[in-house]
Amino acid sequence: xxxxxxxxxxxxxxxxxxxxxxxxxxxxxxxxxxxxxxxxxxxxxxxxxxxxxxxxxxxxxxxxxxxxxxxxxxxxxxxxxxxxxxxxxxxxxxxxxxxxxxxxxxxxxxxxxxxxxxxxxxxxxxxxxxxxxxxxxxxxxxxxxxxxxxxxxxxxxxxxxxxxxxxxxxxxxxxxxxxxxxxxxxxxxxxxxxxxxxxxxxxxxxxxxxxxxxxxxxxxxxxxxxxxxxxxxxxxxxxxxxxxxxxxxxxxxxxxxxxxxxxxxxxxxxxxxxxxxxxxxxxxxxxxxxxxxxxxxxxxxxxxxxxxxxxxxxxxxxxxxxxxxxxxxxxxxxxxxxxxxxxxxxxxxxxxxxxxxxxxxxxxxxxxxxxxxxxx
Numbered sequence: 001x002x003x004x005x006x007x008x009x010x011x012x013x014x015x016x017x018x019x020x021x022x023x024x025x026x027x028x029x030x031x032x033x034x035x036x037x038x039x040x041x042x043x044x045x046x047x048x049x050x051x052x053x054x055x056x057x058x059x060x061x062x063x064x065x066x067x068x069x070x071x072x073x074x075x076x077x078x079x080x081x082x083x084x085x086x087x088x089x090x091x092x093x094x095x096x097x098x099x100x101x102x103x104x105x106x107x108x109x110x111x112x113x114x115x116x117x118x119x120x121x122x123x124x125x126x127x128x129x130x131x132x133x134x135x136x137x138x139x140x141x142x143x144x145x146x147x148x149x150x151x152x153x154x155x156x157x158x159x160x161x162x163x164x165x166x167x168x169x170x171x172x173x174x175x176x177x178x179x180x181x182x183x184x185x186x187x188x189x190x191x192x193x194x195x196x197x198x199x200x201x202x203x204x205x206x207x208x209x210x211x212x213x214x215x216x217x218x219x220x221x222x223x224x225x226x227x228x229x230x231x232x233x234x235x236x237x238x239x240x241x242x243x244x245x246x247x248x249x250x251x252x253x254x255x256x257x258x259x260x261x262x263x264x265x266x267x268x269x270x271x272x273x274x275x276x277x278x279x280x281x282x283x284x285x286x287x288x289x290x291x292x293x294x295x296x297x298x299x300x301x302x303x304x305x306x307x308x309x310x311x312x313x314x315x316x317x318x319x320x321x322x323x324x325x326x327x328x329x330x331x332x333x334x335x336x337x338x339x340x341x342x343x344x345x346x347x348x349x350x351x352x353x354x355x356x357x358x359x360x361x362x363x364x365x366x367x368x369x370x371x372x373x374x375x376x
Contacts, residue, residue, distance in 0.1 A: 020137030076268030084239025093124030311340025342372025
């Protein structure tokens with residue numbers, strides 16, 4: 001058996017859906033697209049060096065691309081529409097105590113024992129554009145919404161790319177789009193119009209981007225979510241699945257009644273927006289971090305997202321909770337709480353905002369309160 005076949009067999013035995021191999025050549029089209037859209041992708045400086053695998057490892061020869069299909073399991077309805085399945089799977093950048101972490105470690109160990117030197121994974125990232133690598137390795141095709149689709153799995157996939165220093169037998173790259181010729185369901189479903197054209201996403205309009213990349217100095221993106229985006233975010237607090245849920249390649253999986261793990265069911269029973277809004281350190285450690293550890297470290301952004309989701313809920317029962325959150329120690333939370341109260345409206349919300357305005361010291365929060373009162 002060749003080394004390439006041995007790698008594929010072992011990866012499949014670990015539970016991967018598909019495995020392909022591609023040469024570690026620069027991704028010229030990816031680099032050109034980044035240059036054309038530098039203003040859009042400024043918050044992601046790691047993307048530019050990723051265009052050439054040799055920036056990750058100078059002796060790079062091959063890319064071993066593995067597809068994990070996380071849509072084979074079910075997800076609790078209490079969390080669907082709140083947290084994207086991608087993150088609920090806990091297979092993306094898995095924590096060290098997670099079974100998915102051991103799958104990666106076992107494959108790395110196999111490659112090393114086979115004589116391959118492997119590029120490091122700083123922060124749990126391969127350092128190369130995984131979707132482009134998957135297309136080059138023939139295990140996925142792009143769709144109009146920019147997601148990669150793997151035959152037999154759909155777009156609910158996680159791509160693990162290993163950059164190695166051995167020349168292997170390369171697979172034929174995928175060509176074209178996986179989408180039906182006239183399908184525009186993803187673009188039509190996107191609530192913010194973030195899919196501005198085929199294969200082009202404006203990240204600043206994306207619901208997912210606004211839930212976890214808007215973290216101020218940490219990312220260079222204002223922590224105050226744009227007012228025109230908030231009403232369109234629905235109940236999402238970490239990521240978004242909308243454009244994938246409507247994709248014809250995913251419909252069967254979305255509708256299927258698949259078994260939900262006892263672990264996710266337990267976390268779902270403990271999760272609610274009120275607890276997220278009034279989050280304690282204990283609740284963060286027990287419920288939030290195990291599911292949403294990927295980007296947000298400062299709890300205030302989860303509280304902010306909960307405020308927006310409650311504002312979009314249309315439920316007057318949320319008003320007392322939001323009124324209480326007007327005393328949150330973080331201005332960014334208070335500002336979004338004021339917006340949420342203005343969106344829900346009613347006498348109690350109006351009186352609370354008027355009362356709080358007199359003692360609010362933050363400029364942004366005061367502006368949000370005034371705008372909320374003016375709209376009520």
